[in-house]
Amino acid sequence: MSWIDALPTATVLLALLYLPGWVGLRLLGVRGVLAVAGAPAAVVAVLALGAVVLDVVGVAWTPAPVVLLLAVVLGLCALLGRVLPPGTVSLPPLTPRSWALVGIGLAVGAGVQAGAYLNGMGRPDAVQQIYDPVFHLNAAETVLRTGNASSLGGLDPMYGSSTGVFYPAVWHSMVALGARLSSVVVASNMLMLLTALAVWLVGIVALARAVAPRDGAVAAVAPVVASSFLIFPANLLVLQGMFPYCLAIALAPGAVALVVGVVERARTDRSPGHALRGGLAAVVTCAGVVAAQPAGLAVLGLFVLPYLGQVGARRGLRQWRLGHRAAAVVAAGAAPAVALALVVAVYTVPALQAMAAFPAVEGSRRLALFRGLTFSTTIGWTSPWANVVVAALVLIGVVVAAMSVRTRWLAVSWLLTLGIYVVAAGPNNVLRDLAGFWYKSADRTFAMLPTVAAVLGALGVVALGRAAQRLLAESRAGARHGRTRDWLAPVVMVGVLALAFVTSGAFRYDERQNGWTAWGFQPDRILTTAHASTEELTMIRSLDDVLPDDAVVLGDPRNGAAFVQSVGGAVAFIPHVNPSSWDPDQSYLKAHFGQLRSDPKVCEIVAEDGIEYFYADDSGPQAWAQDSPGLYDVDTTTGFDLVAEGGPARVYRITACG
Template structure:
């Protein structure tokens, strides 16, 4: 793999910061002024802007690049400013509420610390900007980014064409491709920079927007929220070693900001201001859906549970004039709409469960999935948070999403595959325990923040009893408290996640989906093949990576997808090319010029496809197959020759 260091990727990192900060921040400033609460949602909004911009550009036939993103952002800035003037003209905007200096400073400190902690862990796990993961999902993502960069198109249908499907959520791909184009770097570098920035910037900023909203901009909560966003392996780390699920990482990183923006609608001061807030909420929710539909479901579910929990709390406590009958009607309507959405997004995938309900309940509560080591310090904060969250003003909004996420995780990870309840509620998330655990992690960060704030408040009460030197001692306690939070975010669970990230980025000598020999051969393809070459190989042995790594086109850029009749014939009979004239006819029809034979080791899990490739294994040199390159015993490259003349004959 290319020995690129992070310092070499500074131009790409700078481009990435511009892509993920400027569009969203500019729109927020034009629409709301310098509202830090909303600026925390700006990175997530930037992804939404990029996703929608790439979609519209693809539909209009406009090239996707940084200039297109800038032009679309300018249009949205004008719209946001116009809406702002519309709100001001009605007087709905009310008196501007400026957050206290302490809250603003705490949010920035929390974001800086969270970005540093997460950035360090993710950079270590990625092993450098020139390294990629040898996983099933990375096959399509690596190829899709190169595909988008080459053709300047990151629309959902164009990204979907890599997998030979009509539509694929493009949020992550639109960002990665525009960063790669803006910085003129290889797709692998663009991918790693994108993932680093989504994990270290978008995720903690998004979480801080939610913490600000739910915990009333308390400085201690804002510092803790930024740091503790890096303490949970579910988001962002698990998506960088399981799958790898970059679109899920993107969507789930946006979820807190999207949920917060929905809650801001209820805080608006009048009809026009509410309309302005609604536009932002819809934009963030839609952008989250373009990152991944799963993430959109999480936003809808969390907001629905919060609304219902608040509604019934007010009704029961007499803070609302609403009748019980009307409350039941609203609850039923929300449940019915949610049920329809749940049924419409079924995936019919069946990832196996991890263990029994009791074990998964423990793993969920302890935030330590799949037998990973428990972080005792984080567990202590969570236990304190579980015990004290009921006393928080926004208790319903904190407890309801957490309870729902915990039930979803325990059922999905702890119940057997044939369980009806599991298939009803977990199917939209592929019945996948990792995705479900990530949802739980999103809901647990605010709970852990409550635990941290509870400890801080106890410390303040103890300090109040100190007769002398209280101010100096308070400074010491503040520094110690921040240091303790950083240590919590460096616990053994996160360390295990980082180690898992590294493991999927280290090719084995033998026996893997992609071996070190196969990687070395693919990295030479730009020198051993013609620039217009088309390669064929069994994608389940890793040959599909050849396009993303070298830029040489392959028949199959992904493992799934249908083959044409000629492609199917080659997959069955290429090895018989010297004796079967029809093989050369198929070679000519497809336009194949090279074949990759990567041995017999294939992906080790059921892909749900019955495609086989006996004609692409155990190839031998002959009249029409010339051995061009070989690395080790199993990685071989053949040139296909003489078929034009034979086909003509």
């Protein structure tokens, strides 16, 4: 399959992400880049809630009901737009030239990453063979097959006989819609690329505009700086495939930008229309971040609460001076109270306590601090100092942000995000439990840092350019060359970015392509042991024409059997490699299926669960056979009919059970 063949799927998903949300936010009065950047989060919020509603009323998750759902929501937005007091939320306008520069910055930032990802993947239907994507691909196929995209039980088939399982399914619901034009794998890959190259980068531009509303240079530089980082999106999204959480991270900057825009507009214009319309829009977009993955609440906490705390403190101080003591306490204490509530929740809410108890690799906080400051990688081959120029620019940006009352909150947000990463990467103790929202994962917490660092790095670049311009202006030579002086700032900015690009090896392009991307998609280069070889995947793709659509296939999910669902169009009896999702029948067959001729219970389970086919592949590591002895070295000489084979794998029809 060629990349051109995947364009229709990518186009539909791009339209789904942006068009309904942009129209809805416009109807509510949101304008400019805030409407564009906030659109995906608004769409995610609507799709997440709509999927639950459609499930309750018994309507399948197919394009027609989804289009109708979006139309109804847009109608509601139009109605609210007419009945609410007039008002708009926007940022100060930029000149056409500034917008052109922003477009160039976006193109550079997206282009640097896109080339590495596309070349590293090789083809649009390349299968991501890492732990999390195995689940997410089959979960999307489950939505496509069952027509249930609800986060409240829609993914129950992924958990054996369990029912009513909560799992954020909005990512999978969008993949299922796109898959109708191609396949689950292609739709997932296209949504992954759009999340990295469009949703996140456009959100970065909007956040930069909100931080420096009258300075287009910051917005133009920010996406370029963003493309220098590897932990996100290259590591967590493209390699590890933590799709729902990565979607929340990508949506966050657009939502934060809208919150900042709404609050700043309310501070300068007290008319109720601005606050009502903007507040509603901000709530919806923030809800979208949380709906993508509940940890989005903590992500927003780190990004938004410093801003709201700063605004509240200033307002509280004014109220105190006016003698309004109660109002002052409420204004100044609201954001800290929310932050305290989040901290208390980690230590008291059972679900968060369970997440905090999740086994996570311990490490060195000192090393984590070094990585957090230099944005170096854990297993890549480039020098840990490769991105040192960008690291320096970020630190300059932190100083610049801290010196201004308007942007000081961004420096605080960076410090808090860096701190939670260092805590998560360290040894287990009570303090590390603060990272419970992220399962105490160093990678999950580290992945938040590039969002803030991209804007801070842009502030650093612009500050250097303006400083050079001022120095020349104050010199005698500058007085004689006024026109040259005007061009010095942009020349210095471009020069600094070029220096960062060259000294980092094109922002670590080779490692991004042949490391982080290839490690997830190339069967002969998978970071962990590949689940399926190239020949095996070719055979699995052919199963769509060999097996019935509802055929249930038993096999070890680690040896390629899980892909019969997302790639082959059948149903994997054990759809994921996580033992916590296996029910008693699945566990029993993993241990005893090979004894089907002597153990009557095996055939009872096979009959009850409608299992008709067996996926055999004994070529994996010995540890796989030790963990699933019933699925290895099975005697298939009798009672099994061969229906397909490829590489070391074979698919049989089970006849031994009658």
